[in-house]
Amino acid sequence: MENTTGLRESKKLRTRRQLAATALELFLERGFDAVSVADVAAAAEVSKPTLFRYFPSKEDLVLDRFADHQDEAARIVRDRPAGLGPVGALHDHFRTALAERDPITGLCDHPDVLAFQRLLYSTASLESRIAHYTAREVELLAAALEAEEVEPLSARLAATHLVAVRHELGRENWRRIDAGSTAEEVYPAAVVDADRAFGMLADGLDRTLGPLISPA
Amino acid sequence: MENTTGLRESKKLRTRRQLAATALELFLERGFDAVSVADVAAAAEVSKPTLFRYFPSKEDLVLDRFADHQDEAARIVRDRPAGLGPVGALHDHFRTALAERDPITGLCDHPDVLAFQRLLYSTASLESRIAHYTAREVELLAAALEAEEVEPLSARLAATHLVAVRHELGRENWRRIDAGSTAEEVYPAAVVDADRAFGMLADGLDRTLGPLISPA
DNA sequence: GCAACCCAGTCAAGAAATTGACTTGGTTGC
DNA sequence: GCAACCAAGTCAATTTCTTGACTGGGTTGC
Known part of the structure; x- marks a missing residue:
């Protein structure tokens, strides 16, 4: 009010x-x-x-709207159901987003979204400024992890990797669609990619940081 | 610039x-x-x-637009062709305006114009404020007459009468149209009224002020 | 007669916009 | 190298707008 x-x-x-x-x-x-x-x-x-x-x-x-999503990863981790690790939560969320063709996954062939992404990825100064937003995203995610007793360095490392995976998956999906495929066609491969990438991350983080990051 | x-x-x-x-x-x-x-x-x-x-x-x-027409009468007098008196100039202008169905003559049956005029004539506070604009119109016309060596009092009297005639003719035409007639139907009577009103004015002013006001 | 209210119109303080000129850095032409 | 230029971004001065509170006249309910 x-x-x-x-x-x-x-x-x-x-x-x-x-x-x-x-x-x-x-x-x-x-x-x-x-x-x-x-x-x-x-x-x-x-x-x-x-x-x-x-x-x-x-x-x-152009990038201002990214500010709205800066805390998304952190929020997903913070609000995840009990018993699920951070990697699992982000993995689940990404799978759901893929199924919904959420633009953040890159798996969206709406012309407006495509044009916007093409603008982003084909403009050097935009790409370089995206880093600024990414850094903030990492920072927020790291803070969420630290809140769960992960030691600072590990939290930042894990956050960096998690954010990178989300971005890289999105970009790979966009590349395929930009090359001419529809979202429908790319969907199965996108799921496989996501499972593999998050799986690798879970393994690596488990080995390095212990079971807290990604329980069962 | x-x-x-x-x-x-x-x-x-x-x-x-x-x-x-x-x-x-x-x-x-x-x-x-x-x-x-x-x-x-x-x-x-x-x-x-x-x-x-x-x-x-x-x-x-509502009345602001009247400001644009405040100097109309004065301008018509100032810019009249040589050999024509002020009353004649205003008379001619009014006849032309009637033929063109100019809204200022009241002889216009466009729905928007009618609605506007009905609003004017049916709202007391608007009517009373119109006087303010009329006064300015008179003042400007009087100044134009004074510029032609008409003595001040005569100029103001003539201006008052001239402006009043224009307004009253317009209002009469509006009354007829508001009563249900079309502009076409009212036109002949409007011309007769105008000729009579300006004619009376010319006679009166000639007798009182001498031939300058309305030559031939 | 009185209290409550609505509306036209005003006022002072602060937020925000325009303006034009400026700095800085990079490009181009020569 | 240098001059001219263009675009990003900044700054101070002025103007305009919003805000909230206010006055004062007029109506209505009681």
């Missing part, structure tokens, strides 16, 4: 959405590097300083 | 238009007195003080 209505807030939200939507539209149409922030600002009918008040960099116009 | 484009100006203009349009829509739908300025502000998505920054009063939300 303290957040929603309020002319000020709703207009800010609208401006933000307008900026991100306009930017994405222009980027998809002409390419990230061929569009200047001045173009985006003009198309969204705001000034350049205003744009930079909403988004700290040009890249964030 | 110093006025137009500019984010600030264009947004102000848009807000102003949005306010006037939203207000008119609500007023036509529910009646002037049944809509509060808070309603208008909310529907136009601005705050109440902002609304009052754009329009000095609730009535001006």
Whole structure:
């Protein structure tokens, strides 16, 4: 009851959405590097300083939505059912996401999603800034692990590996779909890949860190 | 080159238009007195003080457009062809406007125009504020006459009469159309009325003020 | 007659936008 | 190498907007 209505807030939200939507539209149409922030600002009918008040960099116009998912892995681990290890929880979640064709798995052939991913993976400056978001994702996941008495170094190592696996699986699925396959066609291989990757991770983490990471 | 484009100006203009349009829509739908300025502000998505920054009063939300026509009579007199008197110029203009079904003549049966005029003539506070705009119209016309060496009092008297004739003719035409006639049906009578009213005015002014006001 | 209320219109304080000029870094032409 | 240029990002000054509270007139219920 303290957040929603309020002319000020709703207009800010609208401006933000307008900026991100306009930017994405222009980027998809002409390419990230061929569009200047001045173009985006003009198309969204705001000034350049205003744009930079909403988004700290040009890249964030595209990547901002990633912020919403930064704590996803950590949350999955924190909220997992009793008796399931962190690796198992992330593995289960990924399998479910695959079945639902969740875009984060890369197994989604909706044209808009594909275009967006192609933009991401074909733009150097975007790729490099994704690292920033990834780092935060790792950090949050590591914190969740440390909360379960995993020693700091091990927690960070495990978090790094887990996040990397999720990303790499997603990217591999995208590659196949970008090469022309449908999500349906890729699905079986995607499941096999996921099981193998998470399986390897479970083995490795079990051997190194003990049974807590991935019980039964 | 110093006025137009500019984010600030264009947004102000848009807000102003949005306010006037939203207000008119609500007023036509529910009646002037049944809509509060808070309603208008909310529907136009601005705050109440902002609304009052754009329009000095609730009535001006409707009447603001009259400001554009305030100098019309004066301009017609100033820009008239040589050899034609002020009364003749206004008379000619009114006849032309009748033929074109210009809304200012009241001889216009477009539903939107009718609804607007009905709103005007059926709302006391609007009618009373129209006087304000009329006064300014008279003042400007009087100034135009004074510029032609008509003595001040005569100029103001003539201006008052001329403006009154224009308004009363318009109102009479509206009454007939509001009673159910079409503009086509009313047209002949409207021309007769106009000729008679301007004719009377020309006679009267000629007798009182001399031939300058209405030569030949 | 009185209390409660609604509405037009105002005010002061603070958030946020525009503006234009600026810095910095990279490219291109020569 | 150098000059010109372009784009990302920043800054200070001014303007506009929102907010919430306020005045004052007018109505309604009691």
